Every structure is written in C-alpha cells, then in structure tokens.
Amino acid sequence: MSFFLAMMLDPSIQAKGRKEIDTVIGIMTEVLRWIPPPPLGVSHALSQDDVYEGMYLPKGSTVIPNVWYILYFLDNANRHDESRHMLHDPEIYPNPMDFNPERYQGLDTEMEAVKDIVFGFGRRACPGREFSEGTVFAIVATVLATCEILPTMDASGNAVLPEPTHLSRPVT
Numbered sequence: 189m190s191f192f193l194a195m196m197l198d199p200s201i202q203a204k205g206r207k208e209i210d211t212v213i214g215i216m217t218e219v220l221r222w223i224p225p226p227p228l229g230v231s232h233a234l235s236q237d238d239v240y241e242g243m244y245l246p247k248g249s250t251v252i253p254n255v256w257y258i259l260y261f262l263d264n265a266n267r268h269d270e271s272r273h274m275l276h277d278p279e280i281y282p283n284p285m286d287f288n289p290e291r292y293q294g295l296d297t298e299m300e301a302v303k304d305i306v307f308g309f310g311r312r313a314c315p316g317r318e319f320s321e322g323t324v325f326a327i328v329a330t331v332l333a334t335c336e337i338l339p340t341m342d343a344s345g346n347a348v349l350p351e352p353t354h355l356s357r358p359v360t
C-alpha cells in the first residue's frame with residue numbers, strides 16, 4: 189500500500205522506475221524505510237540480565253525495538269564510523285518523511301542498511317527476508333512496467349490526492 193501511495197503522490201518517481209529497472213531496488217528500499225511495516229519491530233523477552241547504555245535490564249524484560257527511530261550500531265566500515273542510525277534519523281535520511289529513492293544513490297550498502305533494520309536483527313531476524321525482497325521486487329517491477337498509478341478525479345476532473353497520514357497504533 190505504501191508503494192501505491194508513494195507512486196501516486198510523485199508521478200516522476202513512477203516514470204523513472206518504469207524507464208530504469210535499476211531504480212526499482214531504490215524504490216523498494218525507500219518503501220520499507222518510509223513506512224516500515226513493523227514500525228516497532230517485534231518485541232522480545234530477555235533470556236538473561238543485560239545492560240544497555242548503562243541501563244540495567246533484568247531477565248524477563250520486554251524489549252521493543254523502535255525501528256522507526258532506533259539507535260543502531262553499524263559495523264560496516266564503508267558507512268558512518270561507529271554511527272547509530274534510525275530509519276527516520278534526519279542526519280542520515282534528510283527530510284525523512286519525503287519519499288526519495290535517490291537518497292541511496294544506488295549504493296547497495298546504503299540500501300542493505302535499511303533492510304538490516306526493517307527485517308529485525310540477530311538470531312530471530314526475519315527468515316522470510318529473501319523471499320519478501322524477491323516478491324516485492326517482482327510486484328514493483330511488474331506494476332511499474334504494466335500500469336500507471338493515478339489518483340481518483342473529482343467531478344471537475346481534478347486529482348484528489350490522499351493525505352499520507354499514519355496511525356500510531358497497531359491495526360487489527
């Protein structure tokens with residue numbers, strides 16, 4: 189849904205994706221960063237006592253990863269040394285609520301860093317990641333190649349653009 193919303197709001201990105209297949213991965217990554225499907229990841233219970241940034245966390249605590257605004261250490265030397273980054277950190281992703289696939293400049297390291305967060309981390313990271321990436325890529329590429337995503341029109345023929353607002357709670 190985020191993909192269709194983004195394409196409707198900016199037809200120029202849609203046109204670029206249609207023309208240059210290389211940009212599809214950037215579009216796909218930006219869909220995942222812009223509105224991460226699990227904005228608070230998946231919560232876990234600590235199996236042993238832990239300390240995070242000087243805070244003592246006893247065994248059994250529930251930990252909720254704030255993927256939207258998470259603090260995350262990257263060991264990739266090609267990226268920001270010892271940086272912490274979040275999917276909506278304005279220092280890493282300027283104007284984070286703008287949908288801008290060009291922010292990755294086509295660099296795999298930049299795009300992988302987003303997916304390393306969206307799909308969770310450590311031993312319980314999403315086992316469906318590769319499957320999802322392949323499926324989303326196929327859907328995005330096929331839709332862009334065969335369809336034009338347009339907004340609805342009012343009685344006078346003016347485009348009615350949806351407001352990109354989001355709920356701050358889970359939807360059941």
Ligand code: HEM
Pocket residue numbers: 225226229230232306307308309310311312313314315316317319320
């Ligand atoms: C865009 C699509 C998807 C996203 C963003 C996503 C994201 C996630 C996240 C954040 C977790 C929790 C990781 C953690 O605990 O740190 C997770 C777990 C999991 N995902 Fe996905 N997922 C996606 C699609 C799928 C698909 C298609 C499958 C199966 C075919 C799948 C199967 C699972 C399973 C089985 C777990 C639990 C792993 C465990 O607890 O050991 N996911 N996913």
